Amino acid sequence: MIRIDSVSKRYPDGTVAVDRLSLDIPDRAITVLVGPSGCGKTTTLRMINRMVEPSEGRILLDGEDIRDRPVNSLRRSMGYVIQNAGLFQHRTIIDNIATVPRLLGTSKRTAREQAAELMERVGLDTALARRYPYQLSGGQQQRVGVARALAADPPVLLMDEPFSAVDPVVRKGLQDELLRIQDELGKTIVFVTHDIDEAVKLGTMVAVLRTGGHLAQFAPPAELLSEPADPFVEDFLGADRGIRRLSFFASGELALETGPLVPIDADAERIATAASAPYVLVTDADGAPLGWAEPDRLVAGSIDKDQLLSCGRPFRPGTDSLRTALDGAVLSPTGWAVAVDGDGRAVGVVSQQTVGEAIRAAHDEHRTDAKAAG
Numbered sequence: 001m002i003r004i005d006s007v008s009k010r011y012p013d014g015t016v017a018v019d020r021l022s023l024d025i026p027d028r029a030i031t032v033l034v035g036p037s038g039c040g041k042t043t044t045l046r047m048i049n050r051m052v053e054p055s056e057g058r059i060l061l062d063g064e065d066i067r068d069r070p071v072n073s074l075r076r077s078m079g080y081v082i083q084n085a086g087l088f089q090h091r092t093i094i095d096n097i098a099t100v101p102r103l104l105g106t107s108k109r110t111a112r113e114q115a116a117e118l119m120e121r122v123g124l125d126t127a128l129a130r131r132y133p134y135q136l137s138g139g140q141q142q143r144v145g146v147a148r149a150l151a152a153d154p155p156v157l158l159m160d161e162p163f164s165a166v167d168p169v170v171r172k173g174l175q176d177e178l179l180r181i182q183d184e185l186g187k188t189i190v191f192v193t194h195d196i197d198e199a200v201k202l203g204t205m206v207a208v209l210r211t212g213g214h215l216a217q218f219a220p221p222a223e224l225l226s227e228p229a230d231p232f233v234e235d236f237l238g239a240d241r242g243i244r245r246l247s248f249f250a251s252g253e254l255a256l257e258t259g260p261l262v263p264i265d266a267d268a269e270r271i272a273t274a275a276s277a278p279y280v281l282v283t284d285a286d287g288a289p290l291g292w293a294e295p296d297r298l299v300a301g302s303i304d305k306d307q308l309l310s311c312g313r314p315f316r317p318g319t320d321s322l323r324t325a326l327d328g329a330v331l332s333p334t335g336w337a338v339a340v341d342g343d344g345r346a347v348g349v350v351s352q353q354t355v356g357e358a359i360r361a362a363h364d365e366h367r368t369d370a371k372a373a374g
Ligand SMILES: Nc1ncnc2c1ncn2[C@@H]1O[C@H](COP(=O)(O)OP(=O)(O)O)[C@@H](O)[C@H]1O
Pocket: 011, 012, 013, 015, 016, 017, 035, 036, 037, 038, 039, 040, 041, 042, 043, 044
């Protein structure tokens, strides 16, 4: 565990960048430091690998003051990733990634083999190995930065706004990739961002900092969204935190209705049994949803695909959250969301009202849990 123990940093010009910050950063989890620009995130991160020395307080790594560790061995145990990747422009991608293992004495051949494996791990085509950084997109360069930080297999990764300079679509891909890599590798990650959505998505624990390096709140993301500690945190979380909190509620318990599902080749009898539903969901031969129709407009043997209303965005019960289910229902022209399995086959439909009831039940359960815990 990394323990930040009442640490302050005053720069020589008098700026107090961090003010008596205490944080216990858990092992093998992603801890996010989030806050507005200039609130001391980078300073805090750099104190962990001693690129910046605290003015007061201490930082412990597994109980040992990091000042008692040789700085080289400390930094070797901590991969460091920054915005714009910070790659060596005159080295190929493969040699960028192999840099630290080479410095540590690994043979060129072994280091390159490991680097090629790392490229695959971070989702890079090994065909890019011999290129130079300027020949890669911003998103690809960030992946190289992550691979390079992982190359010496450090237990700790420090990441300073690593995805801030890429466009939203690429950014989402990088975030998903980081979560996947973390599932496999279980590093202790300290991740800095100014983007609260990124913090909530990636963090096991999230530390919200305010200007002057004060800790405003340190909590799991769901708790941050449900119980912001003060108006600053509430404001920072944004206006739609109620909706965003639904991302932490599972959709697996939603009661699905199967009555309104009608295959496109349904006979008159099958159509008749669905007639009591306000809308029916027509599915193709494999069971994939095609669209909605009013039951009395269906004629056996001649259901017209082009006449159907779009079924919007389906959700996967259990895998997707209540937020995705609600979104599906809100987007649907009928007000009903479509549930599909992993192969895209419709498994049922659910109304906005049912989703709404599930949301209320989840809130009640959360309140009961909170009472029992506290
Ligand atoms: N080397 C430095 N000398 C003086 N002030 C600095 C230095 N580095 C950062 N600061 C100041 O410390 C504060 C925190 O900076 P920083 O840790 O970079 O914040 P963040 O990463 O959250 O944007 C800011 O006011 C910044 O201007």
